[in-house]
């Protein structure tokens with residue numbers, strides 16, 4: 034699941050304007066959101082796994098620059114923590130997508146049919162990620178909530 038490459042560059046230029054204390058504060062907040070993301074992903078994987086079946090071995094939470102999720106051949110499900118900033122149904126779509134890879138390790142017609150069986154309107158959320166994925170940063174999230182980035 035690819036996303037725009039411009040995110041990294043714009044994030045770096047934004048964070049370089051912060052003081053040491055501000056950077057530390059943002060790091061602490063990021064850690065909290067990562068923890069929340071882990072809880073959310075574990076719960077949603079447990080729920081959707083009862084529908085999709087398949088065998089997974091572990092769940093890892095990452096801050097992948099170019100992926101929303103992945104599924105290894107050994108059954109490790111990886112998710113991008115920044116999905117915690119997306120509408121929860123979009124996070125669910127990525128969970129369903131990766132869980133379906135436990136059955137189909139490709140993007141074949143059978144794979145997409147399985148995704149559609151679990152989540153009939155998945156195309157809306159797939160498109161939402163294409164359109165809004167690059168807005169899923171801690172800085173943008175705090176700004177949307179009206180929480181200042183600087184102190």
Ligand SMILES: [Zn+2]
Pocket residue numbers: 034130134139140
């Ligand atoms: Zn995929």
